[in-house]
Amino acid sequence: xxxxxxxxxxxxxxxxxxxxxxxxxxxxxxxxxxxxxxxxxxxxxxxxxxxxxxxxxxxxxxxxxxxxxxxxxxxxxxxxxxxxxxxxxxxxxxxxxxxxxxxxxxxxx
Amino acid sequence: xxxxxxxxxxxxxxxxxxxxxxxxxxxxxxxxxxxxxxxxxxxxxxxxxxxxxxxxxxxxxxxxxxxxxxxxxxxxxxxxxxxxxxxxxxxxxxxxxxxxxxxxxxxxxxxx
Numbered sequence: 001x002x003x004x005x006x007x008x009x010x011x012x013x014x015x016x017x018x019x020x021x022x023x024x025x026x027x028x029x030x031x032x033x034x035x036x037x038x039x040x041x042x043x044x045x046x047x048x049x050x051x052x053x054x055x056x057x058x059x060x061x062x063x064x065x066x067x068x069x070x071x072x073x074x075x076x077x078x079x080x081x082x083x084x085x086x087x088x089x090x091x092x093x094x095x096x097x098x099x100x101x102x103x104x105x106x107x108x109x
Numbered sequence: 110x111x112x113x114x115x116x117x118x119x120x121x122x123x124x125x126x127x128x129x130x131x132x133x134x135x136x137x138x139x140x141x142x143x144x145x146x147x148x149x150x151x152x153x154x155x156x157x158x159x160x161x162x163x164x165x166x167x168x169x170x171x172x173x174x175x176x177x178x179x180x181x182x183x184x185x186x187x188x189x190x191x192x193x194x195x196x197x198x199x200x201x202x203x204x205x206x207x208x209x210x211x212x213x214x215x216x217x218x219x220x221x
Binding site: 004033035041042043044045048087089096097098099100101102 | 149150151152153154157167199209210211212213214215
């Protein structure tokens with residue numbers, strides 16, 4: 001079956017770095033997405049990886065290893081506003097997104 | 110530019126009643142989706158539409174129906190609501206394969 005695994009919750013300190021991991025198993029693969037969702041709000045797009053390697057976008061970076069079925073989202077210089085859930089989603093061979101349950105990131109001062 | 114708009118934002122509904130959640134986008138995206146989000150679970154696809162005039166079933170379609178008469182609108186109907194349909198419903202649109210999705214603000218539905 002198709003499955004996405006990511007930690008339920010993580011805690012980090014303001015100004016620090018945090019890495020949120022995601023492993024996936026899908027029927028075929030057409031890319032890996034990360035979305036941010038603040039409590040009570042809609043998910044918003046952060047990144048898309050389809051090739052192996054690291055994609056950097058400001059304070060956020062996303063990494064993909066297709067051979068390992070693995071991705072991570074790296075957040076640097078954490079700010080209080082980064083407190084949110086981070087959703088990992090893999091696109092299968094039918095171009096449908098399979099979503100993880102999300103990682104709730106708590107930032108402490 | 111509004112983006113993608115859902116209505117209502119919140120609704121309490123008696124079991125057995127019919128309910129339509131509305132979704133409108135002004136980005137001229139071909140693809141539109143309805144998801145439900147429940148605590149501890151990932152977003153689950155209910156129905157989707159790759160282009161106006163076509164619809165498809167997602168992971169959890171039972172008890173729901175959709176229509177796509179034009180590019181902008183994609184309503185979701187619960188013919189006879191049941192308590193297990195209590196959830197937050199998100200409508201999304203995108204340009205299709207490999208494109209990012211844009212989500213509406215969600216509709217919180219409680220079925221009693």
